[in-house]
Amino acid sequence: MNLYLLAAGAAEAAPENKFGFVEAMKEGGPVAWSILAVMIIMSVGTFYIMFTKIFEQNKIFKQYKTVETQFWRAGGLKEGAAKLDKDSAWRQLADDAIKAQEEHGKMTDALESHDYMHGSLRRSEDSINAVLSGGLPFLASVGATAPFIGLLGTVIGIYRALINIGIAGSASIDKVAGPVGEALIMTAIGLLVAVPAVLGFNWLQSRNRRIGELLSSFSTDILAFINSNGAVKPAVTAAPAAKPAAKPAAPAAKA
Template identity: 70%
Template sequence: MIIQLLAAGAEAPETSFGFWQAMEEGGPVAWSILGVMIIMSVGSFYILFTKLFEQQKVMNQYKGVRSGFWRANSIREGATKLDKNSAWRQLADDAIAAEDKHAKLNDSLEAHDWMHGSLARSEHAIQAKLNGGLPFLATVGATAPFVGLLGTVIGIYRALINIGVAGSASIDKVAGPVGEALIMTAIGLLVAVPAVFAYNWLQSRNRKIFDMMSGFSTDLLANINSGGTIKPATMTASSTQTAGKAAAGRTTATATTPATGASTTTTTTTKR
């Protein structure tokens, strides 16, 4: 009896069900859907890393704006300290160009309105560049599950066809098509979830950059319209703090000469 069972087990056909077997069961349609998913996934990660690098570069350049640009005597001088291809240099150059062009206008358009519109156009151009590629992420996040669902529907349909032809719902008839359907669903989710995450994350970082650009444009406008007297409040506070530290390090003493009655002022610098 045991020998017969072992013989029957040895003669039983070996059937393996895996990813490649399921994809082969799906045929050209399954491979086509898988190819589309791969393109979507590769494109999403490419946009994620390139935009992340671009955003970080803009944020790092803003540190130079806060530390060096506003310490210059004029906006023209400060613009030369910024990177030529940076967004902040573009805003500064556009502000200078708007100031120069306003003197050539025949209409009595106020300088504030003219420069505000010019800086707004410059901001929108930079925003459009930073937002480039994000619609692709939104499209992938919205459509990838449905592309996977298409493969799921086709896999279930093939399983029903096999059941109808065989006249029975045996596991060997439905395992391949159902496995293909489940794989397509999983791939669709694996492509869509990172794309949605990347889109929301990059959008939040872009909003932060846009807020910084809006503040920088406002400071440029105030500085130009005031003839260079108005600078960001943070720079004023920093300059006041620096001057206070310098004054704290000096001690002033007044001495009177007995012979002449003249007063002599002596300043002593204390090193910290």
């Protein structure tokens, strides 16, 4: 009985923890929760854009293998375009080239004809690059602003700590720990949101530049193919060899 009373008394006497994450956010009030909500939205948007862009880029790189192994094996542009996926960037370039080839005959000057076809392919490249760049400004904005939004929470937390010190008349730990803890948490959250956004933006940009180089090279090859009536085209990459079929297992010998 005495042991039970001692345990109950110790539980009642145990101080309540006022320095956790939730307690720090409660100390910050609506401002802290609003800043946290903005950070969560930024983080979710960042990772959504990153994963969708990675999937989009990987799809384009995979489709380029078809261009290397099958497109230039065809006898003409229409036959080669039929071998490409209908929703691919490479099919768009090929279709735009076919359309320009059909319309360039209306030009009275050979130089104007070449410039028209070159401009048509360039516009097609620009439209593809614009789609690939979609969402990246959001990553750049998050990487640039998230630390400052976190800093806003830090400033507000420190300001609240100073007010508590002034009201209490002393800088006791229980008066300043909550606001200062909130301030530090906001700074950390701002950095955690900004760092992935900056790294993802730079990495996706480098991959987009590589895709842009491949698109430009493909456009140049198509233009040379058209102007030379099919005489000039890049070397065809050998298609990957098919794996040999597994041989059936030999029947077991009868006893």
